Amino acid sequence: MPQSETLLSPVVDEDGAPFWEYASRGELRIQACARPGCGELRFPPRPCCPHCQSFDSEWRRMSGRGRIWSYVVPHPPLLPAYAKLVPYNAILVELAEAPRIRLAGNLVSAPDAPLNSVPPERLRIGAKVQVVFADLDGVAVPRWVLERP
Amino acid sequence: MAASLKDATAIVGIGQTPFAKRLPESEKTLACRAVLAALDDAGIAPSEVDAFASYTMEETDEVEIAKAIGAGDVTFFSKVGYGGGGSCATVGHLAAAIASGQASVGVAWRSRKRGSGPRPWKNTAVQLPTPAQWTRPFGLLRPADEIAMLARRYMHEYGATRDHLFNVALACRNRANQNPAAIMYERPLTREMYMTSRWISEPLCLFDNCLETDGALACVIVSAERARDCRRTPVYVHSVAQGLPSQHHGMVNYWNDDPLSGPAWTAARHLWKSADFGPHDVDVAQIYDAFTPLIPLSLEGYGFCGRGEGGAFTEGGALEIGGRLPINTGGGGLSEAYVHGFNLINEGVKQLRGTSTAQVPDAATCLVTAGEGVPTSALLLRS
Ligand SMILES: [Zn+2]
Numbered sequence: 001m002p003q004s005e006t007l008l009s010p011v012v013d014e015d016g017a018p019f020w021e022y023a024s025r026g027e028l029r030i031q032a033c034a035r036p037g038c039g040e041l042r043f044p045p046r047p048c049c050p051h052c053q054s055f056d057s058e059w060r061r062m063s064g065r066g067r068i069w070s071y072v073v074p075h076p077p078l079l080p081a082y083a084k085l086v087p088y089n090a091i092l093v094e095l096a097e098a099p100r101i102r103l104a105g106n107l108v109s110a111p112d113a114p115l116n117s118v119p120p121e122r123l124r125i126g127a128k129v130q131v132v133f134a135d136l137d138g139v140a141v142p143r144w145v146l147e148r149p
Numbered sequence: 150m151a152a153s154l155k156d157a158t159a160i161v162g163i164g165q166t167p168f169a170k171r172l173p174e175s176e177k178t179l180a181c182r183a184v185l186a187a188l189d190d191a192g193i194a195p196s197e198v199d200a201f202a203s204y205t206m207e208e209t210d211e212v213e214i215a216k217a218i219g220a221g222d223v224t225f226f227s228k229v230g231y232g233g234g235g236s237c238a239t240v241g242h243l244a245a246a247i248a249s250g251q252a253s254v255g256v257a258w259r260s261r262k263r264g265s266g267p268r269p270w271k272n273t274a275v276q277l278p279t280p281a282q283w284t285r286p287f288g289l290l291r292p293a294d295e296i297a298m299l300a301r302r303y304m305h306e307y308g309a310t311r312d313h314l315f316n317v318a319l320a321c322r323n324r325a326n327q328n329p330a331a332i333m334y335e336r337p338l339t340r341e342m343y344m345t346s347r348w349i350s351e352p353l354c355l356f357d358n359c360l361e362t363d364g365a366l367a368c369v370i371v372s373a374e375r376a377r378d379c380r381r382t383p384v385y386v387h388s389v390a391q392g393l394p395s396q397h398h399g400m401v402n403y404w405n406d407d408p409l410s411g412p413a414w415t416a417a418r419h420l421w422k423s424a425d426f427g428p429h430d431v432d433v434a435q436i437y438d439a440f441t442p443l444i445p446l447s448l449e450g451y452g453f454c455g456r457g458e459g460g461a462f463t464e465g466g467a468l469e470i471g472g473r474l475p476i477n478t479g480g481g482g483l484s485e486a487y488v489h490g491f492n493l494i495n496e497g498v499k500q501l502r503g504t505s506t507a508q509v510p511d512a513a514t515c516l517v518t519a520g521e522g523v524p525t526s527a528l529l530l531r532s
Binding site: 102115136 | 268271280281282283284285286287288289290291293294297298299301302305347348349350351352396398401403404405406408
C-alpha cells in the first residue's frame, strides 16, 4: 500500500537514475569509479570521478548495513503530508563500507511502516541499522530498520 | 605580487528600511528606498553609481534599480549565489571591481519580503530537483531540518548543549533589546522561554531559528582615496574572502570526510592570510545566524577557538557586550531582522563608526560573516 499520496517522491536526474533503478530491485548500490587502480565510491552520483577524473563508473552493491550518524525530529510548519506524521524522524546513515557516505532516510519498524513508526526516544546516534525498501507511490525508496529491534 | 584589496576600498554609506513581519511596499520599492538611503548617507549622487552587486535570490535586478534611482552608466554588476552565503561577497565583488578600476561607486543591496511572502521550502516544484532527491522525500524539508542534522551530530561529538545554543539566542536578543529598529526590541528572552518553546526540528527550537522579516538594506563602496572626501568616517574593507570547500555539498553537507568543518574554514584561511591582524584582534563580530548552531561552528571556523570548543566559547557571557567577543550587536538575524545577513554588514559599519545602539567601546576591527553551511563569504572591516 502506498504510504501517502502526497509524500514527496524523488525527482530523478540522469546521474541519479541508476540508484533508483537498483532500489526498485531491492539493491542498495553506490556509484564508484570504474578506472582500474582508482575505484573510489562517490555520492551523490556525478559525471566523473573527483579523484582521477575518469568518466567510467559502475554501481557497487552495498551490504545495506550502517549506523545512525545523526537524526532530527521535525515539527510543524511542514508540508501537509509530513505534518500529519509528526513527530517523525529523518536520519543519516553512514554506510558500513563507506562511512563518509551518509544516506538520508527514515528509521521505521518495518519496510512499509510509516515514518513515525519508531518512537523518537528509540533513536540513538551509533545505532546499527539495515536497509529495507518501501514503496512510495510506485517508487522504491530506502528505509532503515534497527539491526536489533 | 598581485594588487592587494587590503584597505583599498571603504564602505561610506549605509541605508535600510524599517523591519517588520509585513511591510506594505513591494520588494522593488523597498530596495530603492534602501539604496537611496545609503547614497544619501554617503553624500553621493545616484547618477555617480556605476556598479551593483546583490544575491542571485534577489528578485529586483540591477536594471530595475539603476533606472529607478537614476544611476549613470553602469560598468560592473554581479550576483552571488547560495542565499545568505553571498552577503559579504556582494561587498567583496564591488571592492575588487573598484580596486581594479572597473568602477568607482558601488552599491550592494538586499531586499526581501520573507516575513509576509512565501516560505521558499514550501515550493515543492523548486525544491525537488537534484540534489533534493537524496533528502527531501525523507522529510528533510527545510533549512532548519538540514542544519538540525549537523547540530545534533555536533552536540553529540563535542558535548555542546542547548544551553550553549541559548547563549547565542540570548546575546542576539539582548542586543535587539537595545536597538529600536529591531523586530525584537522590547521583547526580552529568558532561559525559561527558550527551554519550554516549541520544537521546529529537534534539537532546534523556535528560538534557534531566525526571524521572518520584510525589509531591505544597502551599502555604498568607493575607493579609499574617494572615501576620504565623503561625509562619513570611512570603514575600510580590510580583507574579503569567499569559501567553497573541496567536496562541499551545500546545506546538506553530508557526504564528505568532515561535515562539521564547513565553508567558514575555507573562507577564514584566505581572510586571515590577507589580513594584518588575527582573530584575537577582532573587537566585535557579526556572525551569520540563520540558526544558533551556526555561531559555534563559525567561531571554530574563523579561528576564535579550537575544534569542538565553539559551544563552550559561548559560556560566561562571552558573546555579550564586555565579553570575549561581542556578536550581532544589532540583534542579528535571530532578533533584529532576517534579510539574508545584510543587516550584519551594516551593523559592522555602525560599530566602526561608533554609532551602534550597542556600541563596543573603541571598536576598530569587525568580522562580518555570511551563511555558514553553504558556500560562504566574509569581510574584515576596520576603521
Ligand atoms: Zn577515479
